[in-house]
Amino acid sequence: MSDYHPQDLDRKWQARWAESQAFEVTEDPARPKFYCLEMFAYPSGHAHVGHVRNYIIGDVVARLKRLQGFNVLHPFGWDAFGLPAENAAIKSGIHPETSTLDNIAHMKGQLQRLGISYAWGRELATCLPDYYRWNQWLFTRMFERGLAYRRRSTVNWCPVDHTVLANEQVVDGACWRCGTPVEQQDLEQWFFRITAYADDLLSGADRLTEWPDKVLTMQRNWIGRSEGARVTFALADLPGGIDVFTTRIDTIFGATFVLLGPEHGLVQTFADLADDPQAFREQVSRFRGQDRAGRVSGAVEKEGFFTGQFAVNPFTGERVPIWVANFVLGEYGTGAVMAVPFGDQRDFEFARKYNLPIRVVIRPADGEAPDVDRMTEAHADDGFLVDSGAYTGLSSAEARRRLSNQAEGRGIGEATVQFRLKDWGISRQRYWGTPIPMIHCPQCGVVPVPDDQLPVVLPKVAQFTGRGDSPLASIPEFVNVACPRCGGAARRETDTMDTFVDSSWYFYRFADAHNDRLPFDPKKAAYWCPVDFYSGGVEHAILHLIYSRFFARVFRDLGMVDHSEPFTHLLTQGMVLKDGAVMSKSKGNVVDPDTMVQKVGADALRLYVMFVAPPEKEVEWTDSGLDGSFRWLARVWRLAEQWRTGAAGGGTEASDATRPVDQAALSPDERAIRRKTHDTIRRVTQDIDVRKQLNTAVSAMMELVNDLYLFTDKGTRTPQASLVAREAVESLVLMLSPCAPHTADELGERYGPQGGLAAATWPVYDPEVARAEEVVIPVQVNGKLRGRITAPPDASDAELETLALAEPGVRGHVDGKTVKKVVVAKGRLVSIVAG
C-alpha cells in the first residue's frame, strides 16, 4: 500500500496520454459520435481558475462520453487575433504574433497540466494564415451572394482603440473592451447581412430546447421583431413625404404630429428653409450629441422643436406639424414616427410639454373612452376605436388589418416587420486581424481577391504607433496591387475583420482542421457536427452565439452543412469569484491553477471546481474547499489500496473479479453495499450525463465511499465481502475517472479491471440489485410526522395502511379519534387524517 502522491500521478498519466495520443479521433461511421466543445480561449497569457472551470466541466462530459462508447471529438484552439495584443505591442514594441504565440504556449501547458483530454492534433489558432485564409474565402462567398456589402454609415467609433465597434460591442454607450464613451463617425464599412436571417434566427430559437432560457430570451430581445406598418405622411407644402413605422396603425386617427429623429434626411432640407437655419442646425447637432450621453446616463429630458413644416395625416387629411425630437432614433425603423399622444407615453409627455393636441381614439373593451383633460398618462392598451371615421367601433386588431390593407391599396404604406437587429459591421481599422480580401480598382470598383491568391497574408509591421488609420494602409508593398480583373494599378482594402468573424465558425474547422482545399470537408462536418455539448461564459449569449448561428445558416445555404443550429446543448458556466469579485489581473485576485496543482494535484482542483456548486452558478473560491477535495481523493486512494493489498481482508486475486456475485449468498450488509454501488452508478450517470449537475454526482460518490468505509470497518473477511467491495471500488474508480482522471487511471491500473481504464467501459446500473429489499415509510397524522414503518417496497396500500395504524407513535395521535381518511403515496408516505 502506497501513499497518495497526486503530482507523480499527474506527470505519469499526462505523459502516457500524450504518448498514446489517447484523445485523437477519426470519423468512424460504426460508432455514435459526440462533439464536446468549450469556447476557445483568447490567449491573454495566463489562464486563471475562472477560465479553467469551463474546460474542466467540458472534460468531465467528454471523458464520460468516451467511457460510454462514443467517438468523442474534444478539440481546443485559440481566438488569437484581437486588440489587447496589438495594444500591448504599441506599448512594449513586442510584435503581436510573438506575444500571442508565447501566450498560447504557456496556456496550453496550463491546460495539459490539468489533464484536459483534448485532441491537440486539431489545435488551431485564428491568427495563423491556414486558419484566417478561410475567413477570407468565406468573405468572398458572402460577397458573391450579397451577404457581405459595403456602405457608408455612421458607426460607433472608439477613440482609444481607434476602431469601429459593432452595435453589440457598445455597452452603455461605451466601448465593451476599454469602457471609453463611443463617438459617431461616418465611414465606408463592410457589413454582413445578418438581417437576411433575422426571422430564421428567431424561429430557430424555439427549437433550441437544450439552451438556457436566459440566453434564448436575450437573443430574442436582441433580434427584436415587431410587426407593424409603414405609412407615408405626405408633406403639406413640399413634394415628397415622410415614411414612418408604427405598430399601432389602429391609432393613426390620433396622430396629431410627426417627429423626426435628428439624423433624418429631411432635417437638412427643413433647416435650409427655416427662418433661422443657423439656430435650427445648432439644435440638431445638440440633439445628436445628446443621444450618446443619454444612453450612458439612462435618461435625457425629452425635447424637440417645430420645423416650420407640416405633413398630412393620410387618414384624417389634417395638416399636422412636423417636429424634430431628441428621443427619436435615427437607426431604428425609418428614423421618423407618427406621434399619437393618446396611446404612447413619450408622445403624451411631448404633447403636454409643447401643447400639442391629444385626441382620444381608443376606448377600453370594458368601459368608456377617457376624458382628454383628465388623462395623466397615455393609454397604450388595445381596445375599440372611437372617433376614427369609417373604422370607429372596430377592435384594435381588426383595425390594424384593415388600415394596413387600405394603406397598401392606396400606395401609401404596407404591413411590415421591423427588427431591432442590424447588419453586422465588421470593418476594423486595426492590424491584428484577418485582412479583408478585397481590392479597390479605379476601373473595376471593388474586386475580390481570387481564391487561388488566398490567403492575403498579414504583413509583418515593424512599428505600432497607435495613431491614425489602419496600420496596413502605411505599408505600400501591401496596399499597391494589380487589379485581378483588369491588371491596372489598384489598392488593397486595409481594414481587417472583426475578430468575432474568427470565432463564428471555428467549431467547423475542428471537424477537419488541416484541410488546405476548403474550410472543412462537408462530409467530415456531417459526421461530427453539430456540436453536442457546448459550454462557455454567459457573456457570449448574444455576440458570439448569434453570429455562430448566422454563420451556420450561411454554410447551410452554401451546401456545406446540413443543419441550421450549430450547438445542440448549451451550458453557460458561472464565474469564479475571489473576495467577492471576478478574478482579474488588475484586481490582483487571480487564483493560479498551476499553484493549486502543485499543492494538491490536478484532480483535487478538478474535483473542487465540480463539487462547489452547479456549473451554471457563480462560486466563491475557498482554499479550504480545495483541501477538502484533496483529502477526499486521498480517502478514496486509501480505500482502494486497502482492498487491493488485502489490508482490509479478503485478499482477492484479480481473477476473482470475473466471478459473478451470488446475490442470494450475501449477508444483509453485503447486499446493502451492492445496492448502494448500483444506486450510485444510477445517480452519477444521471447527474453528469443528463442533468449536468456535477456537484451532486460528486456527492453521490462521497456517500458510497462513506458507506464503504463503514463496511470495511466491520471487518467482514469473507470472500463474498471482498467480491462486493471489489465491485464497489471498481465502479467507483470508473465513475471517478471523468472527474479525477489521473487518480482513477492509476487505481485502475493497480486494481483492475484488467487492462486499466483505457479498455474499460462506464459501469452499468442494475435496477434489480439497486432495488431496496425493504423501505422505511414515514407516517403523518394530520400533516405531522408521527412515526415510521418498515415494509417491502411492493407492499399494497392496504398493508401499508394497516402497518401505519398499528405503529405505536402513530397510535398515540390517533387513539380516541376518528380516522377520517388515509392517503397512501405508494412506497413514499402514509398520511392519516384524524379528528
Next chain:
RNA sequence: GCCGGGGUGGCGAAACUGGCAGACGCACGGGACUUAAAAUCCCGAGACCCGCAAGGGUCGUGUGGGUUCGAUCCCCACCCCCGGCACCA
C-alpha cells in the same frame, strides 16, 4: 420600466414527478489512536422549549395569504438580490 434567474443552517449547497427539509462538503465540537501533535478513523450538530436522562414538544425554506391529507416545489399579492434589455415608435 420590461424580460429572465434567484432568496433554504455559521458557510457552499441538496431535496429528480406535490410526499421524512437541510443529503454531500467546509468550518466547528466530542471520542479513538499517539508520550504529544499532525494525519487518520468514528461520532455529533437547524432554532427554541420541557426533561437529570432516555425521550418528547413547538417553530422552521424572504414576507403575507390561498389550494391540498400533505407545499422549498403549484396559485395570488408583496419585499429583497443578481443578470440582461432599456426612449425600438
